[in-house]
Amino acid sequence: MPTPADHPVPALPDVAPAAWREANRRLLAKALGEWCFEDMLKAVETGDGTYRVDLDSGTTYAFGATPGAFGWLRVDPASITRTATSMLGNSIAQPAWDAQEFLIEAASTIDSDPSTVATYFTELSATLAVDAARITHGGETVAEMRALDHTALECRMTGHNLLVANKGRIGFSATDVRAYAPESAQSLRLLWVAVHRGLAEFRGTSELSENSILDAELDEETRARFTQVLHDAGVDPAAYVWLPVHPWQWDHAVQTLHAADVAQRRIVPLGESPDAYLPGQSIRTMANVTTPERYDVKLPLKILNTLVWRGIPPHCTMGAPVVTQWLRGLVERDAFLTEECRTVFLGEVASVTVRHPYLTKLEDAPYQHLETLGCIWRDSVSAAKDPDERVRTFASLLHTDNAGDAFVAELVRASGLDPQEWLRRLFDTLLVPVMHVLYRYGVTFNPHGQNTLIGYDENDVPTRLYLKDFVDDVCVSFTDVPERGPEPDGHDHVLPRKHPSIIKQHVVDQVFVGHFRYLAPLCADQLGVPEKTFWRLVRQTILDFQQRFPELSERFAEYDLLTPEIPRYGLNRDRIVVTRYTDRALRHALYPNGTHPNPLAEH
Numbered sequence: 248m249p250t251p252a253d254h255p256v257p258a259l260p261d262v263a264p265a266a267w268r269e270a271n272r273r274l275l276a277k278a279l280g281e282w283c284f285e286d287m288l289k290a291v292e293t294g295d296g297t298y299r300v301d302l303d304s305g306t307t308y309a310f311g312a313t314p315g316a317f318g319w320l321r322v323d324p325a326s327i328t329r330t331a332t333s334m335l336g337n338s339i340a341q342p343a344w345d346a347q348e349f350l351i352e353a354a355s356t357i358d359s360d361p362s363t364v365a366t367y368f369t370e371l372s373a374t375l376a377v378d379a380a381r382i383t384h385g386g387e388t389v390a391e392m393r394a395l396d397h398t399a400l401e402c403r404m405t406g407h408n409l410l411v412a413n414k415g416r417i418g419f420s421a422t423d424v425r426a427y428a429p430e431s432a433q434s435l436r437l438l439w440v441a442v443h444r445g446l447a448e449f450r451g452t453s454e455l456s457e458n459s460i461l462d463a464e465l466d467e468e469t470r471a472r473f474t475q476v477l478h479d480a481g482v483d484p485a486a487y488v489w490l491p492v493h494p495w496q497w498d499h500a501v502q503t504l505h506a507a508d509v510a511q512r513r514i515v516p517l518g519e520s521p522d523a524y525l526p527g528q529s530i531r532t533m534a535n536v537t538t539p540e541r542y543d544v545k546l547p548l549k550i551l552n553t554l555v556w557r558g559i560p561p562h563c564t565m566g567a568p569v570v571t572q573w574l575r576g577l578v579e580r581d582a583f584l585t586e587e588c589r590t591v592f593l594g595e596v597a598s599v600t601v602r603h604p605y606l607t608k609l610e611d612a613p614y615q616h617l618e619t620l621g622c623i624w625r626d627s628v629s630a631a632k633d634p635d636e637r638v639r640t641f642a643s644l645l646h647t648d649n650a651g652d653a654f655v656a657e658l659v660r661a662s663g664l665d666p667q668e669w670l671r672r673l674f675d676t677l678l679v680p681v682m683h684v685l686y687r688y689g690v691t692f693n694p695h696g697q698n699t700l701i702g703y704d705e706n707d708v709p710t711r712l713y714l715k716d717f718v719d720d721v722c723v724s725f726t727d728v729p730e731r732g733p734e735p736d737g738h739d740h741v742l743p744r745k746h747p748s749i750i751k752q753h754v755v756d757q758v759f760v761g762h763f764r765y766l767a768p769l770c771a772d773q774l775g776v777p778e779k780t781f782w783r784l785v786r787q788t789i790l791d792f793q794q795r796f797p798e799l800s801e802r803f804a805e806y807d808l809l810t811p812e813i814p815r816y817g818l819n820r821d822r823i824v825v826t827r828y829t830d831r832a833l834r835h836a837l838y839p840n841g842t843h844p845n846p847l848a849e850h
Contacts, residue, residue, distance in 0.1 A: 262379040268344050270379035274371070275346040276324035278411045279310060284319045285817030286841055287357045287824065297326075303355045306331045308343060316764050316782060317813075317843040347371060357820075363827040370415025377414045377430055378405070382649065389648045389657040393707065397628045397638045397700070398534040401527045402432040404642055407695070409761050409818050410553055416530070418499070418550035427495055427526060434523035434536055437544065438497050439465075441477055441487035442601055442620070443513040449488050451597035452568045452575075460597045460624060461489060464541055465520060473517040480515050490599040490622045491520065493531070493546045500549040500619040504603065514620075528642070528697050531557050532625075539629035542596070547618050554822055555834055558618025560719075561602055566741030567595035567623050567718040573735040574717060577688060590680040591702070593626040593715040613830040625715060628700065637703045638713060641677065642696025645765050655766065656773035661707045666774040667784065669708065674788040676701060676709040681754060682792050686802045689728040691750050693720030695757040724750045726805070751806035755813050759785075759847065782846040789847065811848040814839035 279300065283290040290298040290312075298320065299309040311326035329343035343349070350371060354364045387395070392403060406413030416424065425431050449457040461470060477484040492501060501514070508514040522541065524533035531548045535541040547558040571594035584590045601620040606612050628638050644655040659669045677699065684690050692698065692714055700713035718741065723731065725744040735741055767781040786809065793803050816837045826835055 261383065262376065263383045266382035267375070267379045269382050270375050271346045272324040272327070272344040274375060274378065274411065275327060275344060275349055276310070276322040278346060278349060279308065279327070280312070280320050280322045281409070281411055281819055282353075282357065284317070285815065285820045287817070287820050288353065290320055302352050304352045306352050308349065309340065313768065315768055316778065316846040317760055319764055321768055346375065357823060359823050360827070363823060366417070366828045367412060367415075367823055369417065370412035373416055373419075373424075374406075374412045374414040376421075377424065377428070381405070381430065385649050387648065388650065389646070389652045389654045392643075392646070392648070392654060393657055393661060397640075398525050398527075398536060398539070399432070400639055400643055401534070402429045402525060404429070404528050404640065404646060404697075406528065407553055407697075407761075408642075408645060408765050411819050412822075413553060416550050416552045418548075419495075423495060427493075427530065429526045429528055429530060432525065434525055435494060435533075436519040436521070436523060437491035437533065437546075438494050439473060439489055439491050439517040439520055440497070440501075441473070441484070441489050441515045441517055442508075442599070443487055446508065446513055446604060447488040447490070447599055447601045448565070449597070449599050450565060450568045452572045452594065455568075455597050457488065457597075460542075464491075464624070469520060476517050477515060480512055482512055482515065487515065488599055489517065490601075491544055491546065492620070492622075493533075493548055496546065496548055496619065500547075504606075504616065504619050508604070528640075529557070531559075534627065540627060541630075542624040543593075543627050545595075545623040545625060547621060549615060549619055551615075554818060554826075556615035556618070558615060559621050559623065560614065560618050560834075561600050561621065562741065563718045564598040564600040564621045564623055566735070567598045569735040570718045570721060570741055571595050574690075574721070577690075577731070581683075581687075583683060584680060588680045588683070589711040591631050591711065591713040592717070593628065593631060593713060595623050595625045595717055597624045598622060611832040614833060615830065623718075628713065631713070632702060635705050636710070637705075637707065638700050639703065640697055641694075641699040641701060641762060644673075644701075645696065645762070645769065647769075653769045653773050655769055658703070658707045659774055663706065664708060666770065666776050667780065670770065670776065670781065670784055671788070673701070673709045674785055676712055677758070678785070678788050679792055680712045680714075681758070682789065682808075683796075685751065685754060685806050686796070686799045688731050689724035689726060689747070689750065689802070689806075690731070691722050691753040692716070693753055693757055696762050698757075720753075722750055722753060724805075747805045751808060752814065752816070755808065755845075756816055759808075759845075760813075760843070778846075786847045809845070809847050809849065811845055812842040813845050815841045815843050 282288045288300050290300055293299055297309065297311050299307050301307050307330045309328045311323045312320035315321050327343040328340040330338050330340045332338050350368060392400060426433055451460060474484050477487060502509060505514055522535050522537040525536050526533055531546050533544045545559060550557055574592055575594060578584050578592055599622050603617055606616050632638050646654040659666050662669055681694055693716060698716045701709050702711040702713060704710050722743045722745050724747045726747060767778045770776040770781055771778050789808055817840055820840060821837055
């Protein structure tokens with residue numbers, strides 16, 4: 248596993264001063280746009296495509312922006328100026344680039360407290376450091392990125408677009424970022440441990456036993472080596488469940504929180520596996536790069552990133568295989584999904600749950616301390632895809648290289664198709680399976696850019712959808728839906744049940760607000776497809792589906808994607824204003840704050 252010695256501190260900072268300013272300039276523009284979008288700040292129109300934001304501190308930020316869908320302003324980073332009254336009493340507008348200064352000046356206006364702002368400042372600073380390093384060191388052009396496989400492409404992504412501080416990673420040091428963050432693209436080996444069955448429980452789908460998982464993941468020599476470790480420790484190997492652990496987690500959480508279990512041989516470190524892994528954008532999900540057909544592994548990390556602590560709740564590890572089994576049962580009986588759409592559900596097929604023997608007895612213990620050990624094995628993209636198929640995350644379409652060229656435009660050019668035709672293929676590929684599951688079964692996923700993947704043919708034309716992250720993100724409507732059949736709930740509910748308006752909001756927020764809002768202007772700028780045309784094509788995809796399945800008309804109204812107004816859920820506002828950094832016993836629910844105009848509504 249990587250050690251600090253493998254990643255020495257460089258003699259000079261690896262970020263150029265000009266790159267730091269440019270990263271700030273871009274993030275400042277993003278913060279202005281997103282915080283106005285979430286109604287944390289008020290943008291006043293000043294004419295000719297210009298706006299200003301007046302802060303309680305007496306400072307004014309002015310900028311040029313292009314109005315976009317849902318009432319969003321796409322701010323031009325080069326246009327931003329800052330005006331503050333000087334010691335001499337005069338107010339002079341100066342070019343503005345400092346996102347950290349902006350946060351401090353805006354703190355009282357957005358109604359946050361000093362403790363929250365100071366902690367958020369560290370998330371913002373960490374995000375800027377990564378963004379500035381990317382600018383300093385450059386990277387592949389979008390043409391070069393087209394040749395990358397799924398795992399390598401993941402390492403080039405830049406995080407969730409909705410969130411301003413999207414690489415905060417509280418808990419990671421700078422050395423940790425260089426060793427374990429996806430953008431560093433450093434492969435690592437996982438530590439395997441054996442946990443006594445009094446603490447650990449294995450679960451798998453019907454075709455997978457505990458031994459079959461170990462046979463699939465570890466070669467015979469490694470299994471023999473690990474077994475000998477247990478013999479040498481004087482314990483019975485059959486009394487233990489084996490699972491991988493992220494090396495950072497072993498060092499920073501398991502050996503401290505579970506020190507008693509390690510000391511008493513209830514947890515026994517077995518050693519490293521020979522396979523190398525690369526982290527995806529979530530950091531905690533690892534893809535095997537030595538043997539890509541082996542399972543992806545989702546592992547807890549005790550870091551705070553993108554709103555939550557990145558552990559894995561025990562109800563998720565316990566529920567993952569049964570939810571996968573149930574979803575596959577629905578999918579495999581649905582000829583439309585399997586034969587026409589060829590949708591791939593990357594199942595979470597096996598898991599190990601480890602509960603803390605003491606803290607689980609503490610009422611309202613913060614969840615960050617309860618989710619430190621466990622794992623989920625997930626089907627890998629490499630094992631599921633066709634030989635000539637290229638699979639890429641939905642998020643990759645939004646990527647732009649250092650020259651400002653968009654990956655979506657590169658794919659369209661490579662396909663040889665008219666841009667509108669290519670977009671129609673994309674919308675059909677993405678939306679039709681998602682709508683079918685929504686309308687037919689009252690089920691939705693959390694189809695954001697990292698959970699949804701697009702399969703492309705040899706000409707880079709979208710052909711089918713891959714979906715992942717089931718147990719933590721699948722929701723079902725609480726209305727009666729006979730097509731779902733018996734659901735995978737025993738004594739405990741493993742599927743969140745929500746009102747249909749909330750169910751459909753997952754699609755609206757993650758696909759339309761969280762992705763198409765950014766994709767539409769890229770297509771306008773680089774493909775010559777006006778934003779109105781973009782949204783008209785999306786709307787037509789929805790209407791075509793509804794026309795094909797008239798028997799579901801009642802559900803079209805129940806899960807209305809074309810309503811004139813949609814609730815506004817502000818993720819940045821939730822962190823900075825609502826939730827702040829309170830240590831909670833449970834992950835919290837988001838609540839709407841106003842509404843957005845829906846560009847898919849009939850005008």
